[in-house]
Amino acid sequence: MSSKQKKETPLMKQYMEIKEKYPDSILLFRVGDFYETFHEDAIITSKVLGIILTKRGSGANKETKLAGFPYHSLDTYLHKLVKAGHRVAICEQLENPKLTKKIVKRGVTDVITPGVSLNDEILDQKENNFLAAINLNKNQVGIAFLDISTGEFLVGEGSFDYSLNLLQTFNPKEILILKKDVLTFTEKGINKEYFFYVDEWMSNISTSFEKIKNHFKLKSLKGFGINNDCQGIIPASIILHYLEDSHKKNLSHITKLKPIISDAHVWMDRFTISNLEILRSKFQGGKSLLDIINKTKTSMGSRMMRMWLSFPSIDLNEIKNRQEIVSDLISNSDINLHSLLKNIIDLERLVSKLANGRVSPRELVNLKESLISCTEIKNIIKERSKKLKSISKEINIDKKLIELISYTLIDEAPVNILKGNAIKKGVNKELDSFRNILQNNKKNLQDILQREIENTGISSLKISFNNVFGYYLEVTNSHKNKVPEEWIRKQTLVNAERYITEELKEYEVKILNAEENIKNIELLEFEKLLKKLIPYCNLIQQVAKTIGYLDCLQSFAEVSVTNNYSKPNVNESFIFEAVESRHPVIEHSLEGSKSYIPNDITLNKENQQILMITGPNMSGKSAVLRQTALLSIMAQVGCYVPAKSLKMGIFDKIFTRVGASDNISQGESTFMIEMLESSLIINNMSERSLILLDEIGRGTSTYDGISIAWAISQYIHDDQKKPLTLFATHYHELNMMTDKFKRIRNFNIQVKETSNDVIFLRKLIPGGSAHSFGIHVAKMAGMPQEIIKISKNVLKGLEKSHGNKNEFQINDSSELQLTFFDMENKNYEEFKDELESIDTNNITPMQALVKLSELKNKIRDEK
Structure with a gap:
């Protein structure tokens, strides 16, 4: 035995043995009425919780850092450690200290991590708490998500960019990843703090399938719509291994595995979801689309609403079904579902607690009351429309479930069974x-x-x-x-x-x-009740899903009436016709008597495929683009829309290229980001895509920017898919495109000029704009008068020296032949070789544009 081991007390020896098994976790070590932490854990715990860090001797006067708190304060402190990103292992006393003369037997009974928790203080009731796992294959990425608190288990596969998009959309709190793949993801900006490394042996496809099939007790996963070559099975298996081995969780409530089918919903890349501010605003205190239309009353409904907005449907039948139910709820306004829905607790998360034996007597009483409210809802809606009656049939509640709880527990049952007086008289x-x-x-x-x-x-x-x-x-x-x-x-x-x-x-x-x-008998009777209730978990989960679904549609009905929305006509056409449309978020933020200026927006593949929108900065060009996308999303989740009328075909992809910022950490300039995002659009657009382009080309020089903006617009116009596109630009030279391309139409945001000022009327009207009014905007921003005066003088000089916009011409290709180079120029051969080295069969449109820009810069340098 080493001298170090000789110095350790039996308690510290026991601690070190247990800590060795959980090196990545803060070990909360139960000693009497306290949870203690030692050494490095104590330093972290003291800092995060703001509690005192002490030192004391252990054994032969060895100094030990120590920080602890009373056992009854666990719920107060646990969530702070987890929300700070730490993994926490809870080590309990497994026997009564009074009944043993030896050191008390101890063991870890639970491991809580950011992505795995059933604790209400840690979980956000309005959001899922996903644990993710990723596996990189040669050509595809397998990905899986599990929210253990609700039992939702999903798998997907696709390209690397697709997996990044899913990560942003699902926003997992913890990511399981093989060590070999870490660098690949950190280079793409994924926060390394979210990672937990797993062993390589877990990435075997055949053993992964066996693991999944054994969990669900199935011989095949085809019933879930999952094929034998699905790459998402590997990360799904990794998640199950992780939860069973590290967390010791009961997973019996996880009864379904749902595939994430990329072509079953609107595809929006991570830039689009962020730029449109669908789930969260980019600005502190700002509102997102979710904030505006989410009037749900239950936690299940709130989480489902987030998923709907993240993955709008492209199933016309489902969209129509939701619309009809919303219409029925509006028509039956006397149905007061609000108060009943408010009475319903988080049924999904209660099932997870029930399966893991973490549910309290009071929560079971709340379950009983919630099920009674669900029954009342069922009885109310079944007498209404045909669609509402179909929903009522999904609310199947076994009376025996309610009776079991009513017979066993008093109505004022305590939070903790050990506090006593939970079991009714006559039970035992x-x-x-x-x-x-x-x-x-x-x-x-x-x-x-x-x-x-x-x-x-x-x-x-x-x-x-x-x-x-x-x-x-x-x-x-x-x-x-x-x-x-x-x-x-x-x-x-x-x-x-x-x-x-x-x-x-x-x-x-x-x-x-x-x-x-009394304590022992009450605990025994409570455990008996839990065993009797566990078989009802699937039923409760189904009821929870149905109530969440109804809650979402009730929310749509409420917001549609309150905000004067109209029912959109969603169909299989290729048009977008909005009459007097409004931006749902901006109109909500207007103060006092101000009202949003509505606009008509029409897109089609015949003569108005691309709207080229010009106008001053701050005039509302970007708002028009965003509201077009937001109306489309609202329509495809089944909600009414802020417009007098909307007729539209289903979009399967929505792309945005807006905003400008450098990504210095990855060495990417504003212009490079523009080109990367634009390239993503060009390479993935479909015939049912909606494309929003805002100020393409502003990250480079003026003429480079005009050239690239023109080329992108022309490419989208000429492509046989003909995706519907809105292009906001300050390059007024692009107005000439309408004369050369039959499906490009000019629009501008109307401006009223006075002798000394300019008034933005926010109205979208046909025709191009000849001015950007940049100096007027600078004046509105409070620029010193001297700067405004100098700007006007410089502008006059530039306009005089460069002439008017009509001098900008796009020549026919025949007029451009060999005019770029002087044949006698010493660098001619160098340019020629570089051009000949380009593989035109494999180069993408965006790569071609970037290469063209590089060659132009070289020519300019030669001059």
Whole structure:
């Protein structure tokens, strides 16, 4: 044995043995009434929780850092550690310290991590708490997501970019990843703090399939719509291994595996979801689309709403079905579902707690009351429309489930079963007997006291209790000569003496045993109830899904009436026709009597495929682009829209290229980001895509920018897919494109000029704009008058030297032949070789544009 081991106390030796098994976790080590942390864990715990870090000797005066808190404060502190990104292992005492003379047996009973928790203080009731796993294959990425708190389990596969998009959309709190893949993802900006590394052996496809099939007790996964070559099975298996081995979780409530089918919903890349501010605003205090239309009353509904907005449907039948239910709810406005929905607790997460034995008596009473509310909802809606009746059929509640809880638990059941008084009278006769003993305790003690007073003649005799020697008789000094010999003196005070008797000790044992027996019997009856309820988990999950679905549609109905939305006509056409459309978020933020200026927006593949929108900065070009996308998303999740009318075909992809910022950490300039995002659009657009382009080309020089913006617009126009596109630009030269391309139309945001000022009318009208009014915007921003004056003088000089916009011409290709180079130029051969080296069969449109820009810069440098 080493000298170090000799110095360790038995307690610290036990701690080190357990800590060795959980090196990546903060170990909360139960010692009596405290959870203690030691060494490095203590330093972290002290810092995160703001509690005192102490030092004490251990063994041969070895100094040990220590930080701890009372065991009953676990819920107060646990969520702070987890939300700070730490993994926490809870080590409990596994036996009663009073019943052993050796060191108390201890073991880890739970591991809580950011992505795996059933704790209400850690979980956000309105969001899923996903654990993700990723596996990189040669050509595809397998990915899986599990929210253990709700039982939702999803798998997907696709390109690397697709997996990044899913990661952003699902926003997992923890990512399981093989060590070999870490660098690949960190280079793409994924926060390394979210990673937890798993062993390479877990990435075997055949063993992964066996693991999944064994969990679901199936011979094939085809019933879930999952083929044998699905790459998402590997990360799904990794998740199950991780939860069973590291977390020791019961996974019986995870009964379904759902494939994420990329072509079953609107495809939006990570830039689009962020740029459109669908789930969250980019600005502190700002509103997102979710904030505006989410009026759900249940946690299940709120989480489902987020998923719908992240993955809008392209199933026309489902969209129509949701619309009809929303219409029915609006028509049946006398149905007051709000109060009933508010009464329903988070049924999905309660099922997870039930499966893992973490549910409290009070939560089960709340479950009973929630199921009663669900039954009332079922009875109300089944008498209404055909669609509402179909929903009512999905709310299947077994009366026996409610009866089991009602029979066993009192309505005012405590949070903790160990606090007692949770089980109803009549459930257990022995329990009732022990309760009677306690209830008659006062009377029984009074009887003993009265008997002793009569026997001894001590009229001032008292019976009391303390933790040192239990029940005792107290005799004043003036009567101590009357004390019987069989009484046993336990304490002498200044004015009195305290005694115990054989009868009192026997009664004390009876009382204390009754208290202990009551706790044990109540716990036993509660555990029996849990076992009886577990078979109903699937039923409760189904009810939860249906209530969440109804809650979302009730939210749509409420917001549609409140905000004066209209029912969109979604169909299989290739048009977008919005009359008097409004931006749902901006109109909500307008103060006082201000109202949003509505706009008509029409797109089609015949003569108005691309809208080229010009106008001043701050005039509202970007708002028009965004509201077009937001109306499309709202329509395809089944909601009404802020417009007088909307007729549109289904979009299967929505792309945006807006905003400008450098990504310095990855060495990418504003222009490079523009080109990368534009390239993503060009390479992935479909015939049912909606493309929003805002100020393409502003990250480079003016003429480069115009050239690239023109080329991208022309490419989209000429492509046989003809995706519907809105292009906002400050390059007024692009207005000429409408003369050369039959499906490009010019629009501008109307501006009213006065002698000294400009007024933005926010109205989209046909025709191009000849001015950007940049100096007016600078004036509005509060620029010093001297700068405004200088700007005007410089502008006049530039306009005079460069002439008007009509001097900008795009020549026919025949006029451009060999005019770029002087044949005698010494660098001609170099340019020629570089051009000939380009593989035109394999180069993408965006790569060609970037190469063209590089060659132009070289030519300019030569000049």
